[in-house]
Amino acid sequence: MRRVVLTGIREMEMVNSLTPEITDANDVKIKLTTIGVCGSDIHYYAEGKIGSQVVQYPYPVGHECSGIVEEVGENVSNVKVGDLVVVDPAVHCGKCDQCVSGRPHTCRNNKFLGCPGQLDGCLADYIVMPDFTCFPVSGKMNPTQAALIEPLTIGVYAVNLAQIQNNISVGIFGAGPIGLSILMKLLADNITNITMIEPREYRLEKAKEIGANYLINPEKENVETKVMEQEELLLDVVFEASGEQEAVSNAIKILKPGGKLVLVGIPPEAQYTFNMDLMRRKELTVVNVRRQNYCVEEAIELVVSGKIDVEKMVTHNFTLEETAKAFELVEAYKDGAIKAMINL
C-alpha cells in the first residue's frame, strides 16, 4: 500500500509499504478516506520534534482520519465491514492507574497514531486499530466531517474542562483549527461573548464568519487596551490556542481577578514564562489540556445535530500524492490556509 513518511526536516516521500493486517480478535482494518493535516504534524515536519518527542526517520505521520471498515476481528461488535468510522487516534492500555481512574488520555502506556515511537501515522491506504477507537457514523456525516471530529474533540474537551458558566466573557488566542473548534463549541453551548485574538487577518475573518463578536489583531492593536474597550472588568476565561509566549503574556493581562487561563496550544519550545506577580495578585487558575478525554461522542453529536458546522474550517483539499504540498502550504500559512484535508 501507499504510505507517506517524513524523511528529514521539511522532507517527505510516498513509499510502498506492507499493508497492516488484523492480528488481534478486537482489531479493525480501515481503508482510509480522509486525513486532516494537524498543527502537531507540522511541528514534526518542520522541527522534527514536539518537546521530548523526537522523530526517527523515515517516520509515518498523521493522526486525524476517517475511513471505511475493510475487515474486523472475530470479537468486534461495535462496527461492521462497510461502516464509515471516526478514528480516535489514542490507544490506551485500560489497565494502568490513569485508565482505571477515568483518565485514559494520560494512560501510562498510551500509543497515539503518528506519534514518534508509538503508532505509525495514518497518511496511508490502510491502518489497523482496536475496536474501541472506532466510532461508526455511516449515514450521519461525510468522510471529511468524520476526519474533523478529532480536532473538534480537543475544542470540546478544553471548553468542558474550563467548566464555564453562562453569561461570561471569553477570549481565544489563535484562530487555527483548535481555536476555531473552541469557538464553535462555546457557541454551541450558547456562550456568545467571545473575543478572538489572532495576527492573521484571514483567520480573524473566519472567526467572525463563525461567530466571534470581537476581533483583535495583536500586531496592529494593543490587546489589553482593546479588551478593556469592550469589557472594562476584563475576561473570565481565556483559551490559549496558538502556542505563543506573547499570547500567554497577554492572556494574563486580559484576565480578571479569579479568571481562568486554559492552555491548549503547543509551544515550539518546552517552556513558557509567566508574570507571577500578576498571576498571584489576580489569583488566576491555569488549566492544562492534554488532547481530549471521552469527548468523541459529544463531538459527533454536535456535528450530527447541526450545532457545529465543522467543515467551515476546511480551506484546502489534496490527494495523498500531494501531501508534501499540503504540509508546505499549512506551515507557511499560504493562500489563506487554515485546515487542509488529504482525500484518498
Ligand SMILES: [Zn+2]
Ligand atoms: Zn491533531
Ligand SMILES: [Zn+2]
Ligand atoms: Zn493505561
